[in-house]
Amino acid sequence: MKLHFALLCSLTLLGFSGAAFAQDAPPKKFDQEDKFRQLEEILPTANAYRTSSGAPGHGYWQQRADYVIDVELDDENQRIIAHEQITYHNNSPDELRYLWLQLDQNIFRADSDANLTATAPDLDRVSFGMLKSYLESQSFAGGMNITHVADAEGNPLSHSIVKTMMRVDLPRPLRTGESTVFTVDWNYNINDCNLIRGRSGYEFFEKDGNYLYGIAQWFPRMVAYTDANGWQHKQFLGRGEFTLELGDYEVRLTVPDDHIVGATGILQNPEDVLTETQRQRLRESKTASRPMFIVSPEEAAENEKSKPSGKKTWIYKAENVRDYAFCSSRKFIWDAQGHNVNGNEVLAMSFYPNEGEPLWSQYSTHSIIHTLNVYSRYTFDYPYPIAISVNGPISGGMEYPMICFNGPRPEEDGTYTARTKYGLISVVIHEVGHNYFPMIVNSDERQWTWMDEGLNSFLQFLAEQEWEEDYPSRRGEPQDIVEYMASTNQVPIMTNSESLLQFGPNGYSKPATALNVLRETVLGRELFDFAFKEYAIRWKFKRPMPADFFRTMEDASGIDLDWFWRGWFYSTDHCDLGITNVRVATMKSGNPYTDKAQDRADRDAEVQTLSQQRNKDLPKRIDEFPELRDFYNEFDELNVTDADREQYEKFLAKLDDDEKEMLNSQANFYVVDLQNVGGLVMPVILKIEFEDGTEEELRIPAEIWRYDNEKVSKLILTPKIISQITLDPHLETADVDLENNFFPPKIIKSRFELFKEQQQSNPIRDAQKAGDAATADDAAATGGQ
């Protein structure tokens, strides 16, 4: 059937001046980048260790390292003195002639690469605090003193320290399937976190003369040896955290006898280190319905005045962890609550000084349990027996297996802002959440920040939104990343951890948002959640690479997402889709009476030129001499003729019933012209509102852009009249420019303009001018967004 379209009107939007496409690329036959080009040529070739479906392969292996450590915390001199015995298992198919260890504390040496490559401060904006830090970093005797490296029999082993790493040479090669035992003795000075920021250290409390220690990255640890990279040779520069081998630990921590200790693993000798009351409370806490104190705030305040009478040794065991950390102080309040995660009994505990109160006893342990509940649902059940959150000594947050350090504290008078409260809940969720990524799903942080920070920030967003309605999450919502996406000076997510330009937005916010977009907009919750859980389960206690994540998400969802990874992870494109034009057409019925009547109406509606209008009433010669008229003067092509009728009958006779129905449907054909300004291909979400007050939503997959990723048109067939079309009506794609998202067009005011308008018509502001400035500032602040 041949359809006859009559273009009734063409409504062009405001002049569209999108980014011009660079023309300096060498000429080729098709001048667009293929945004759907498969990733095969970028991703590593699958092999026996890692399959092309993203799962561990039949030949998958990973090394293992078990540790027995004796450590003394010297509270007088803020030092660590320790001895370790490492049992290293070579599960690789390779023969190893030497082993590499990480000596992360060497980052604090004055001549460390981190210090040497630190660039100058802006001397116009330098503070005493910053200068003091520079000074301290030059004078602090930091770094590990390795005093002895020996084999199991005590014979010295040749070793070589290379910056933040140490090579231990083996007397004979370690063959596949073999294990070796060796020992290291070392000591180091602990950094003051207030002067030299680190991921661990001590905090000194001037008011009571006590120290609080958060000790991590403190022992020589086996460098990861992997099928993908061999030894992980990226030196520690501070940003890229670490990647290690899983193993079992037995750690004997000797501390002043008035200290309270929290650590990775299960305490083996509570009877030696805890009072009868503390042990009783600890037992009760396992079945408590709310966090309960093992050491109360009052008792902790009392302990602050104590002086040690000797030392105590706390003995811990931890299984299948990739690292080990602990905290120690006489200032600690300690609360605990047992929690059952689908059959696994977990003791959630918090350690904090009175400076953390009243915030910490109210929120920390609750936040731990909430995290375990939500994260376990999206990944796997939390497998460890303990989950600890410690306040201090670092100011932000830092994660280790089963234990993390979190900074937020209330003001000195015990009051706190909403920001501090939510800051604490969020950071506890985030750091406890790191147990899943990267402690258990053991990705390589030194290479790829996004693999743990991005995935974890994504789950953090989900957990926050289950804490309370409209929880003020900083990242996750697409609209919160629009400003960053719009900026032109950035690097892709797939950039090494130490080279990220805007670390937070790049390593945390963008991947977290990308995953949220993938879940809500591209795959839908059901498909996404299945695939994400599959990834977590596949790589639980294993070591995934980026390709394993990309491939698993496709493999388990059944959707080709190469365009998504290419756009969000490998490029710096942003989403800016726009409606450039909407054309409307109706179908001619073929009936000469209605069609010609419509044509006549159209003709009558045609513009009369000025001359035509002015000439209209001039006397005409053919009126004066009627004999000058002939057939052509009377003929109107829009009159229905016998021939028209005959043709219509023939036309109707050829139509089947479906075609006749379509002909009578009175359908309107809307052609929506779309343009991709930002470069990132994304699904097209259209809200269509009709004149009769109804609305529909059209969700078009990103593949609409697969032949032309710059301009496409979409046909909308409807018997109704469209009054309004909105692109991305739920703000789910991080579209950076909303001005081109409407038909008919809307002017979108900038944030500045909106604020200024609001200022101009703000009764609270008016009141402020007359009265108390502080009160009105407050009102304006809370009335803001």
Place this chain on the structure above:
Amino acid sequence: MVRWIRISTFGYQWLSGTQLYPQSGANWIPASAGMTDKRATERMMFRSALTLLANVINVALIASAATAAHPFHVSIAQAKYNAESKNLEVALRVHPGDLETMLRRRTGKPINIDKTEKVDELIVAYLKEVFQVKPGGKEAVELKWVGKQVDVKHAWLFFECPLPEGTTDVEFSNRIFFEILSDQVNTINLEDGDYKKSLNCTKDRPSAIIRAAEK
């Protein structure tokens, strides 16, 4: 001043290996490459030393405390040139906690952005030092404060910079929080009609000039 001498010495050591000007008094700032006129060099150094001294004192009133409570050492400004009013209209998004920490350091007093009396004045005074717009090599233009919007997540600071000659050959810099965060990145998303460009201000590259040729 005792502190100053110590820092001065430290500065000398710290810069060892770079081209140093003979040390005299507090003048330890190295001569910048390409500066040949000795008197100009001395003037520049003297001024730099004074500025440094002033700035150090400015922010040293209370003891330093750790600040980096999050890995988001970034601010982002939407800066749109209004051709009608000839103003650069700026909406600057910063982390509210960092802003409080910074003001706390400058004033030596606890600051609550929502409640502290006349906190806007403190913000404006600081902003004038760090957010600078200099047309054609001239002095920074006077920043006109419009107001702020603060919630749990963000603090948005709104202000205008008069640019009667437009944005060409204007130098932009945003050094906010450089005093407390050595890896702070301040992005300015500049928009002037169809021209869009992002500038990243870091301590190593604190400013950028928009040249006519670019537009």
